[in-house]
Amino acid sequence: FIIGYIALMVAFFGLLSFLPSIAPGGISQAEMDSVVAADNIHPNFISSGNVINLPYYLIQKASFSLFGMSLYSIKLPSIIIAVFTGLFVILLLNRWFKSDVAIVGSILTTLSTAFLFLAGSGTPTIMIVFWLAVILWLGSKIVGNTHTHPMLVISFVLCLALSMYTPHLIYVSIAIAIAGISHPHLRFALKQLKLYQLIISILVFVLAVAPLVLGCVFNHHLLRVLFFMNDFGINTYINNVSDAFAPFFSFSLAYDSIYLAPLFGLATIVLVIFGALASIGKLFTSRNTVVSLLIIFAIVISGLNQDIAISIIIPIAILSAAGLESVIDKWHSLFPENPYAHFIGTTPVVIVVLMIVISGLSHFIFGYRYTPRVAKNFSNDISIIQDNLESGTILLVSEDDANFRFYKLLEDYNSFTVLTKIPEQRVDAPIAALGHTITDKNLALKEIITSPKARNSDRLYIYEKVTAAETDKKGEE
Numbered sequence: 001f002i003i004g005y006i007a008l009m010v011a012f013f014g015l016l017s018f019l020p021s022i023a024p025g026g027i028s029q030a031e032m033d034s035v036v037a038a039d040n041i042h043p044n045f046i047s048s049g050n051v052i053n054l055p056y057y058l059i060q061k062a063s064f065s066l067f068g069m070s071l072y073s074i075k076l077p078s079i080i081i082a083v084f085t086g087l088f089v090i091l092l093l094n095r096w097f098k099s100d101v102a103i104v105g106s107i108l109t110t111l112s113t114a115f116l117f118l119a120g121s122g123t124p125t126i127m128i129v130f131w132l133a134v135i136l137w138l139g140s141k142i143v144g145n146t147h148t149h150p151m152l153v154i155s156f157v158l159c160l161a162l163s164m165y166t167p168h169l170i171y172v173s174i175a176i177a178i179a180g181i182s183h184p185h186l187r188f189a190l191k192q193l194k195l196y197q198l199i200i201s202i203l204v205f206v207l208a209v210a211p212l213v214l215g216c217v218f219n220h221h222l223l224r225v226l227f228f229m230n231d232f233g234i235n236t237y238i239n240n241v242s243d244a245f246a247p248f249f250s251f252s253l254a255y256d257s258i259y260l261a262p263l264f265g266l267a268t269i270v271l272v273i274f275g276a277l278a279s280i281g282k283l284f285t286s287r288n289t290v291v292s293l294l295i296i297f298a299i300v301i302s303g304l305n306q307d308i309a310i311s312i313i314i315p316i317a318i319l320s321a322a323g324l325e326s327v328i329d330k331w332h333s334l335f336p337e338n339p340y341a342h343f344i345g346t347t348p349v350v351i352v353v354l355m356i357v358i359s360g361l362s363h364f365i366f367g368y369r370y371t372p373r374v375a376k377n378f379s380n381d382i383s384i385i386q387d388n389l390e391s392g393t394i395l396l397v398s399e400d401d402a403n404f405r406f407y408k409l410l411e412d413y414n415s416f417t418v419l420t421k422i423p424e425q426r427v428d429a430p431i432a433a434l435g436h437t438i439t440d441k442n443l444a445l446k447e448i449i450t451s452p453k454a455r456n457s458d459r460l461y462i463y464e465k466v467t468a469a470e471t472d473k474k475g476e477e
Contacts, residue, residue, distance in 0.1 A: 004103050005090060012086055012110050015361075016079045020071060020120045023368035026378035026453050028258050031074055031122040032406040034060065039409055049219030051212050052226070053124040054165045056081075060122065069413040071383050074122035081126050082119030086110040088133040089317055095140045096287045097321050101328065104353055105321030108271075111357050113364045114248075114263040114313055121258075124166065125307050131163035132314050135172065136290060143286075150197050157201040161208035167225050168305045171297070229304045237303040244302040244309035258377050260367040267356045268320055275322030287322075291315045324349070380453050381434065382410070384460050388449050389432055391415040396422065396433040407434070433461045442466050 038060040040050050050057075059077040067073040089109055093102040109115055118126045138156040160176065163169045193201075216222045224230065229240075249269065250261035264272075279288045294315045302309040328349065335341035368375060385407075389395065392415060397407045399420040408418045422431065422440060431443060435456075442465060449460035 005106075008090075008103070008107055008110065009083070009086070013083055015111070015116065016082060016119050019116065019365075020075045020079075023365045024117075024120065024258075024375070024378040025369065026380035027071065027074060027122065027382060028378050029403075030125075030258070032403050034123045035064075035069070035074060035409065036405050038064070046211050046214050047218050049215050049222055051165065051215035052167060052222060053127065054211065055162050056124040056127050064413060069382075069410060070386060071380075074382075075120055076122075078122055078126045079119055081130050082115070085119075085126065085130040085133050086115070088130075088137050089314075092133060092137045092140065093317065093321050095137065096318070097325055101321055101325045104324055104349070105317060107353060108268060108320055108324075108356060109313065109317040111360060112264065112268070112313075113260055113360050113367075114310065116361075116364050117259065117263075118310065118313075125310060127163075127166045128169065128308060128311050129313050131159060131166060131169055132172070132294070132311055134159050135163065135176075136314070139176075140286075150194075150200070153193060153197050153201055154204055157205045158208055161205045164209060164226070165212055168227070168301050168308055170226055171301060175293070175297075232304075240306050241299060241303045244306040245299075245312075248309070248312065254371050254373045256373045256377070258374070260363065260371065260374055264316060265356060265360055265363070267352065267359075268316070271320040271323035271327075272316055273323065274326055275319035275324075278322055278326035279319070287318065291318050375453055376455060378453055380451055381459055384449050384451060385410070385432075385434070386414065388447075388460060388462065389414075389416050390430050393417075393430040393432055394419055394423070396420065396431065396436075396438060398434075398436060428465065430465075431463045433463070435459055437461055438463070 034057070037050070037053070038057040040048075041054070041057050041061050042048070042050070045051060045054070056077060059080070060074070063073045063076045067076070086106070086109075090102065090106040093105045093109075096102075097105065115129075118129060135156065138152060138159060141152050142156060160173045164173055216226070229236075247255045247257045247259040247261040248263045251266060254261050279291070294311065298309055298312045298315070328346065331341075331345035335345075368378070385395065395407070395410075395416055395418045397404050397418055397420060404418075404420070410416070411418050417429075422438065422443075431438075437445075438461070440463075443463040444466050445461060446464040447462040448458050449462065450457040451459040
């Protein structure tokens with residue numbers, strides 16, 4: 001099993017190392033917004049209100065400082081966090097399942113379309129799954145142990161505090177606090193903690209959450225971002241829930257979304273159904289209580305924030321592992337004393353798992369390349385610009401371009417200048433225009449760079465300077 005887990009982590013990290021350049025092969029609008037938000041983190045971030053998703057943006061800004069701004073540096077924080085998320089998912093499944101079931105369930109989860117997309121998306125959305133996985137695993141280690149290591153308690157409290165920086169995850173902390181006070185079993189677990197552990201935990205929590213609290217004091221509108229939504233209405237709420245889950249289980253229709261449809265294959269859904277049926281008789285066990293609460297949380301809060309719907313990954317991971325366990329146990333119960341029958345029954349399961357993983361990977365790679373309604377939501381302009389512009393080039397971007405701030409940031413990490421129009425004084429630097437042509441008698445079109453991810457595929461126009469003699473000749477003509 002140790003060899004299996006090591007092989008899984010190596011395969012997972014290897015996939016994440018080259019997949020971003022293949023699928024989605026570009027960056028979404030949300031990723032461009034994330035880059036701008038990360039760059040806005042300055043020493044006065046508390047008074048300016050730049051505290052939402054602060055842990056992720058700090059990592060992303062550090063990535064830019066170390067590696068410049070590129071396709072990979074934008075996505076690197078999510079890749080790193082996804083590796084740790086996968087590790088905690090593996091640890092969590094090992095708490096509730098036997099090692100053979102846990103490793104197969106981990107493979108199905110970490111190599112799924114949904115998880116690979118999160119891992120390759122340079123946005124804070126990955127933090128939703130990360131915090132849930134960490135909090136659940138730490139909580140499972142603390143509850144029921146009479147001699148809990150102090151670092152586990154401090155880590156649990158710290159993760160709760162940091163998770164509150166992610167919009168609407170504050171409800172998880174509130175739910176845990178209410179459960180800790182009202183549930184006798186959890187109250188007993190709290191009583192087992194020593195006084196110094198409680199004091200240190202409270203201090204850690206206060207220090208970790210202080211920037212968020214101060215940010216909300218200076219900027220009251222952040223409370224709406226953390227708890228509610230800007231335009232709350234019952235119709236809007238219902239539509240948000242519907243739109244959030246629409247791509248997840250659609251097997252016949254591709255949605256205009258950054259998510260492929262379906263995010264979970266039919267075979268995985270069948271395993272989830274088996275797991276749900278097997279769990280009916282054990283509804284009030286800790287595992288099934290967690291699954292039920294997570295599903296309710298994902299559905300209810302997705303009406304306020306559609307990104308929360310992706311948290312369904314955790315309950316699906318648990319239920320698919322439970323379904324796999326029920327299938328294996330059912331077969332073993334037919335031949336309890338026959339090891340050959342156990343092996344023969346396990347072989348088809350391995351084949352099915354391989355088919356799920358391979359079909360999921362192919363769906364992920366080819367879906368993001370050849371599904372028009374999904375592929376068009378990703379732009380590879382940043383790669384085109386960095387691969388084709390010479391040092392010192394002036395890049396012209398339309399002033400009304402919604403992403404002008406994003407392209408302007410490229411100046412800080414590349415050796416070219418981003419402007420909205422040609423300088424009035426004549427300059428010798430090469431000139432390129434993004435997404436539009438320019439008319440100037442001193443410039444001649446040299447090259448057009450196209451993109452397979454744009455509806456109008458001519459994305460970058462590269463011009464060269466015309467000599468004075470050529471200009472005079474054109475004037476005479």
